[in-house]
Every structure is written in structure tokens, then in C-alpha cells.
Amino acid sequence: MHINTLEKRWLYVALGMILLFVGAMFFTAYSRNIHPPSHVETIDSASLHLSEEFAEDKLGVQPQPLPDGSLQVKLVAARYGFYPRAIEVPAGRKIVFRLATLDVLHGVHVPMTNMSTMVVPGFVAEVTTVFPKPGEYPVLCNEYCGLGHDHMWSKLTVVAPDTWRAPTQTGAQP
Amino acid sequence: MSAHDPSENGQAPIGTWVLLCLVALGMSLAWLFLYFGVFLPRGAIT
Numbered sequence: 001m002h003i004n005t006l007e008k009r010w011l012y013v014a015l016g017m018i019l020l021f022v023g024a025m026f027f028t029a030y031s032r033n034i035h036p037p038s039h040v041e042t043i044d045s046a047s048l049h050l051s052e053e054f055a056e057d058k059l060g061v062q063p064q065p066l067p068d069g070s071l072q073v074k075l076v077a078a079r080y081g082f083y084p085r086a087i088e089v090p091a092g093r094k095i096v097f098r099l100a101t102l103d104v105l106h107g108v109h110v111p112m113t114n115m116s117t118m119v120v121p122g123f124v125a126e127v128t129t130v131f132p133k134p135g136e137y138p139v140l141c142n143e144y145c146g147l148g149h150d151h152m153w154s155k156l157t158v159v160a161p162d163t164w165r166a167p168t169q170t171g172a173q174p
Numbered sequence: 175m176s177a178h179d180p181s182e183n184g185q186a187p188i189g190t191w192v193l194l195c196l197v198a199l200g201m202s203l204a205w206l207f208l209y210f211g212v213f214l215p216r217g218a219i220t
Contacts, residue, residue: 006190013198021205028209034218114216130217 037117039126043100048076054100060084063167070094070128071166075139077119078102080148082139086155090164091134099125107143110156118143131158 003011028034048054054076062072073095076083079102089095099108101119108125109116117127131137141152 006187009191010194013194017198017202017205020202021209024206024209028214032214032218033220035220037219112216114213114219116219127219129219132215132217 037125037127039124041124041126042122043124045101045103045121048100048102053098056083060087061089061167063169065166066096068094070096072096072098075099075108076102077106077108077141077152079104079146080141080152082108082141082152082154084154086157088157088159088164089131090161091131091158092161094128094130096126096128104145105143106141106145106152109140109142110137111140112137116142131156134158134160 043051043054049056052058054074059074059076062074065071071089071093073087073089075087075097077099097108097115097117099117099119100123101121104121106119107116108119110131113129113131115127115129115131117125119125135158137156137158139154139156141149145152
């Protein structure tokens with residue numbers, strides 16, 4: 001097949017750029033141990049309020065950190081809000097979110113960070129992230145879930161690690 | 175392609191080549207900035 005010399009150059013340059021971008025992603029994924037979230041765990045959405053884990057008094061930042069030092073946050077998404085309505089976590093520390101929905105499909109998105117996932121009825125969504133910068137962030141639903149979808153949000157406060165105090169019990173924040 | 179195409183005998187228009195290099199360099203730098211300077215510092219999710 002005949003390919004014009006000039007076209008060949010454009011092809012090589014485009015191929016080189018693709019290799020650079022994909023190589024950068026592979027390199028950082030390998031060096032920083034980044035994996036796509038792949039947690040699969042089922043739960044009965046209709047009886048979340050009766051469950052061991054997602055009962056109302058068990059939600060929010062958990063007082064005991066996980067064995068690797070990361071904090072666990074449990075949230076329930078339901079039309080039209082995330083519960084608890086406000087949580088406070090330290091900056092620069094690994095946060096493991098466990099989320100479940102009480103009714104329909106919801107999405108969780110924290111703008112200006114990479115925290116984002118879907119919360120599918122019948123499943124527990126688990127994602128791990130780090131919030132590098134202190135500040136106040138909204139937690140928004142980004143999957144249309146009904147007429148009140150655009151009012152569905154709660155507040156996430158990221159504080160400096162030295163000013164953060166672990167809650168003494170679940171539901172103690174803010 | 176015509177036999178009179180200058181790129182066929184190593185005479186590719188220099189302007190096209192310069193334009194290609196500028197666009198490729200600009201796009202690569204912009205992509206690397208967005209990935210390493212904006213995306214990764216926001217905290218990857220795993």
C-alpha cells in the first residue's frame with residue numbers, strides 16, 4: 001500500500017503522542033499503585049435501615065481507622081440527599097467510602113476532586129481516595145434520580161490533618 | 175497521489191512540517207500538564 005511521505009510523518013507523530021499518553025498512564029498506575037475500582041458486594045437496598053452497616057446510627061466517618069490507617073466513611077444515598085448531610089475528613093489521608101442507595105440509581109461526585117462513583121441499587125459501592133487540599137466541597141448526585149435530583153447534595157469538609165479530630169462515635173459529626 | 179507531489183521526493187513543504195511539530199508539541203505539553211498537574215494531584219480513586 002502506498003502512503004505519502006508527508007502522511008507517514010503525521011501518522012508517526014500521532015502514534016508517538018498516543019504512546020506518550022498511554023505510557024504516562026501506565027507508568028503512574030504502576031508506580032502509584034492505582035487500580036480502577038472493582039468492588040462487587042451486594043446488599044438489600046430495601047432494608048438498609050435494618051442492616052448492620054448502614055443503619056442510621058452507623059453512618060458517617062467511622063471512629064476506628066482501618067488496619068492500614070485509612071479512614072472509612074459510610075454514606076447512604078436516597079432521594080434526595082446523602083446521609084449524613086455533612087462529614088469532615090482530614091486532608092492527605094486515605095479515605096475509603098462505602099456507599100449504598102436506599103431507592104434508585106444515584107451518582108456521587110465531589111467537584112474539584114476525582115471522587116466520583118455510581119451507587120447502584122442492590123450493591124455497595126466502595127472507592128478509596130485522598131483529598132489533598134483542605135476546604136469545603138459539595139457532594140453532588142450526578143445520575144438523574146427524580147424531580148429533586150438537582151437539590152441532592154451534602155457537604156464534605158476537608159480539614160488540615162493536625163486540626164482533625166476523630167469522632168468518638170458514628171454520627172458524632174459535625 | 176500525483177507524481178509531481180513534492181513530498182514524494184523528500185521535498186515536503188517545510189511550513190506543514192513546522193505546523194505539525196508545533197501542534198504536536200503544544201498538545202503533548204497541554205495533556206501532560208492536565209494529567210500530572212491537575213488530574214493526579216486531585217487524588218486518584220481506586
